[in-house]
Every structure is written in C-alpha cells, then in structure tokens.
Amino acid sequence: MPTDDLPPFGLRGWPAAALADPYPVYLRYREKSPVHYVPGPPDEPGTHYVFGYDQVAEALSSQRFGRSAAAAAGVAAPRAAGRHQALHTMIANWLVFLDPPRHTALRSRLSAEFTPKVVLGLRARIRDIAGELLAGLRRKDVADLVAEFAAPFPVLVICELLGIPGEHRGWLRERSVRLQEASTSRAGAGPDGYARAGTAARELRDFFGDQIRQRRDGPTADLISLLVREPGPLPDRASGPGGPLPDDEIAATCVHLLTAGHETTTHTLAKSVLALLDRPGTLAELCASPSLLPGAVHELVRFDSPVQAVSRWAYQDVTLGRHCIRRGSKVMLLLGSANRDPRHFARPDVLDIHRPPDRHLGFGLGIHYCLGAALARAEVEIGLAAMLEFLPDARLAGRPVPYADDLVFHGPAQLWLRTGGRSGRAGPLRTGPGRPPG
Known part of the structure; x- marks a missing residue:
C-alpha cells in the first residue's frame, strides 16, 4: 500500500529525467x-504493480494470470462497436492479448516463421539493410540515429519478412506509431490520440487486406502467403476446424508483428548505443572481439529493457509475494525493475557483457515469451556490428536526448550524434543516474 514516503505508483506523468532513467524509482519500490x-x-x-524478480517471473509463468479483463471478471468479452471498432477488433486478435487455446493455435502457426533456421536465412539480408542505412548515416556529420537508422532498420526487416516493398516503410512506421497512441501508458495522447489510433487501425487493416488478396491471387515466399495458404484452426471462429485463418486475423497478426517488432528493436538499438558511448572500455572490448556481441545483446536488453512493463489480470485469488491479489485485479509487471533485482543479478546496475544471459526477463517468460526474440536479437547484433566501425569516434551532438513519453515502450525519441569526427574522443559522453560506467 502507498506510504507517506512511497506515493502511489503509476505509469504516466513522470518527469523527463526519471522517465529516461526509471531505475532509482524502481529500487525504492522494490525494496x-x-x-x-x-x-x-x-x-x-x-x-x-510488481517490482521483484521472483514475483514478476511467477506471474508471467502462471496460468492464474491471463490477458483478458473480461475473463478475469467472469463476464463475456464485449463486442467491438462504434467508430473505434477496427481498433478494438485488431488489438483483440493480437497474439499477445490471447489466452489458450487460441493463443496456442496461432502461436504454433507463426512459430514456423521464427525458427533459428529462418532467422539464419534472413541474416544476410539484414546485414545488407544495415549497411545501406549506415552508408547514408556516414555521409552526414550530424545525424539522428533514431530517425535514420534505429527506426527504419527493423521496419525494413519486417517488410522483408512480410513481403512488403520497402518504399512503404515510412507510411507503415507512421501508422504503427499512431496505433500506439491508444496505449493507456502513453501520456499526453488523450482523446485525439485515441482517434488517431483508430484511423491508423482502419488504414492498416485496409492495407494488409489488399496484401492478403494479392497473395490469394499469386502466393509468394513470405509470411503473409504462409498465413493465407496454410490450414490451421483457431477455436471459436466461424471458419471451423481445419479452415484457414480469417482475413481480419491475418491482418491483425501482420500489424502486431509490425508494431511489436519495430518499436522494441528501435529502442534497444538506441539505448544500446547510449550505453556503449557511456562506457568506452566496453565499446572498445566489443570492437576488438565482435564475437562477444550475441551475449552483449542479452545483457543490453537486461540492463535497459525496451519493454519496461506488461499487464496481466488475476483469474483467481492469488498470493503473490505474501500479498493477496483478488480475482479481477489488474497486475502490472515491471520487467525493467525485475531485471535490476540484486537478488538475481550481481551488481545489477553495471553493464557486464560477460554476464550469463539465461535469466533476464527482457523477452518475457512463459507462453508469451517473445515470439520474435531470435529475430530481434539478430537485428540488434547485426545492427551494432555494423555500427562498431564508427561508434568509437562518434559522440553526442550536444543536443538533449528526449525519451518518448511512454514508460512501457521505453526509449529515446531522438539521438543526435556527430558520426564523422576523426579528431579523437571528447571524454565521457553521458552517465546519467543509475548508469555507472561498467
């Protein structure tokens, strides 16, 4: 319960400095x-709000918690209606908001496209995309790493996976960002933001509906064609056992891959660059030994997670960390806090690229463990490998590093760098609270 020195926690209304570095706040609540x-x-x-590693891990892996507020309350899920029907219908069909058995059926279908073999086959194209973007970055003395690399890079990779021409990347990113304005954690969006999200949902539904029709006329070697042609029942759908996925579920899945896959990777890349520029010794070690990158990616995700919180609903009365949680209660699991819990991580506020990678919660846990984790790790690894050539000589351009006003999808909105300077380092670049050199 709130105390005099520990006010009620919330996801909105954070000061800019605390939003950029929430870990000291988490520490107070976790203790x-x-x-x-x-x-x-x-x-x-x-x-x-759950801050401790053990409690977060338990809730993520327990069937006593789920994604449906209606199921937790013991009522039927409301039907989408009104001018935001497209938005509600789309989000209701996202894998991350489904419980078994529909979650199990859809995830098994999608898993065929995210095997290590499939990701391995994409790596050469991912390297090409990274090289093309960085070639443009190198031509500028000062550039916004977010706008010119970290944001377009994962969108282009997802377009490659879906079989969408790359010229649509700007339009798709804009709609994806607008769709996120429906999130209750995105401060300042307000009613206008919700309306923009509804418009984006309709536009994305129509766009992917057209892509689906094209695949029915002439399938190609991409994920949309796989979803169109493969049988695979989802329970409680009119198509019935053995039938194809309905078009609205295929479109929703494509949009979910776009939104979940691009924003998280964008933030991971930007925050990784910030962390490495703060730590010249770690950056030099990676430059000398690029083979350390796979493990470093895990540690960078643990150290400053791109998704700081996920929600669940209690499906029954539960005792969690000696606290009674009643059925129907909402539970916010602070992944960012759990990943800094000293009970599980020695020196948790230190970035240690030699740390064993197998216990962090940056990609979730349980049945909702990130489906695209292997692809995301490959993108960050390849993106950072490509940037290692100029990062040792890069420095912040003297402009603020504003963070998006969202504690859930967490990362810089802009990151201006001087990329071409060869006159030597300018000393420590950025060491904020909670980010000691490591």
Whole structure:
C-alpha cells in the first residue's frame, strides 16, 4: 500500500529525467513494496504493480494470470462497436492479448516463421539493410540515429519478412506509431490520440487486406502467403476446424508483428548505443572481439529493457509475494525493475557483457515469451556490428536526448550524434543516474 514516503505508483506523468532513467524509482519500490497496490477509481479494479524478480517471473509463468479483463471478471468479452471498432477488433486478435487455446493455435502457426533456421536465412539480408542505412548515416556529420537508422532498420526487416516493398516503410512506421497512441501508458495522447489510433487501425487493416488478396491471387515466399495458404484452426471462429485463418486475423497478426517488432528493436538499438558511448572500455572490448556481441545483446536488453512493463489480470485469488491479489485485479509487471533485482543479478546496475544471459526477463517468460526474440536479437547484433566501425569516434551532438513519453515502450525519441569526427574522443559522453560506467 502507498506510504507517506512511497506515493502511489503509476505509469504516466513522470518527469523527463526519471522517465529516461526509471531505475532509482524502481529500487525504492522494490525494496519497500515489491507488490504495490494502488486502488482504482470507483467501480473499477485496483492495480498491483510488481517490482521483484521472483514475483514478476511467477506471474508471467502462471496460468492464474491471463490477458483478458473480461475473463478475469467472469463476464463475456464485449463486442467491438462504434467508430473505434477496427481498433478494438485488431488489438483483440493480437497474439499477445490471447489466452489458450487460441493463443496456442496461432502461436504454433507463426512459430514456423521464427525458427533459428529462418532467422539464419534472413541474416544476410539484414546485414545488407544495415549497411545501406549506415552508408547514408556516414555521409552526414550530424545525424539522428533514431530517425535514420534505429527506426527504419527493423521496419525494413519486417517488410522483408512480410513481403512488403520497402518504399512503404515510412507510411507503415507512421501508422504503427499512431496505433500506439491508444496505449493507456502513453501520456499526453488523450482523446485525439485515441482517434488517431483508430484511423491508423482502419488504414492498416485496409492495407494488409489488399496484401492478403494479392497473395490469394499469386502466393509468394513470405509470411503473409504462409498465413493465407496454410490450414490451421483457431477455436471459436466461424471458419471451423481445419479452415484457414480469417482475413481480419491475418491482418491483425501482420500489424502486431509490425508494431511489436519495430518499436522494441528501435529502442534497444538506441539505448544500446547510449550505453556503449557511456562506457568506452566496453565499446572498445566489443570492437576488438565482435564475437562477444550475441551475449552483449542479452545483457543490453537486461540492463535497459525496451519493454519496461506488461499487464496481466488475476483469474483467481492469488498470493503473490505474501500479498493477496483478488480475482479481477489488474497486475502490472515491471520487467525493467525485475531485471535490476540484486537478488538475481550481481551488481545489477553495471553493464557486464560477460554476464550469463539465461535469466533476464527482457523477452518475457512463459507462453508469451517473445515470439520474435531470435529475430530481434539478430537485428540488434547485426545492427551494432555494423555500427562498431564508427561508434568509437562518434559522440553526442550536444543536443538533449528526449525519451518518448511512454514508460512501457521505453526509449529515446531522438539521438543526435556527430558520426564523422576523426579528431579523437571528447571524454565521457553521458552517465546519467543509475548508469555507472561498467
């Protein structure tokens, strides 16, 4: 419960400095109230914010928690209606918001496209995309790494996976960002933001609907064609056992891959560059031994996770960390806090690229473990490998590093670098609170 020195926690309204570096705040709550309850408005459930590693891992892996508020409340899911119907329908069909058995069926279908073999086959094209973008970056003395590399890079990779021409990348990213304005964690969006998200959902539904029709007329070697042609029942759908996926579910899946796959990788790349520029010794070690990159990617995700929190609903009364959570309660699991828990990570605030990679929660846990984790790791590894050539001589361009006003999808909105200077290093570049050199 809130105390005099520990106010009610929330995801919105953070000062800019704390938003960029939330870890000291997490530390206070993790030590004093690892399962922190905040009452909701009248007639609405309260929220339990969970900060400790053990409690977060338990909730992620337990069937006593799920993704449906309606199921937790024991009522039928409301039907989407009104002017935001396209938005509600699309999000309701995203894998991340499904429970078994529909989650199991759809995930098994998609898993065929995210095997290590499939990702291995994409690596050469991912390297080409990274090289093309960085060639443009090198031609500028000052450039925004987010706008010119970290953001377009994963969108182009996902376009490659879906079989979408790369010229659509700007349009797709804009709609993807607008769609995220429906998130309750995105401060400042307001009613206009929700309306923009609804418009983006309709536009993306129509765009991918057209792509689906094209694949029915002439299948190609891409994920959309696989989803169109392969049988595979999803329970509780009119298509019935053995039938194809409905078009709205295929379109929703494509949009989900786009939104979940590009923003998280964008933030991981940008935050990794910030962390390495803060730590010249670690950067020099990676430059000398690029074979350390796969492990370094895991550690960078642990150290400053691109997704700081995920939500669940209690499907029954549960005791979590000696705290009673009633059925129907909302639970916010702070992955960023769990990944800095000293009970599980020695010197958790130190970036240690030699740390064993097998215990962090940056890609989730349980049935909702990130489906595209292997692809995301490959993108970050290849992207950083390509940037190692100029990062030792890069420095911040003297401009602020503003973070997107969102504690869930967490990362810099801009990152201006001087990329072409060869006159030597300018000393320590950025060491904020909670980011000691490591």
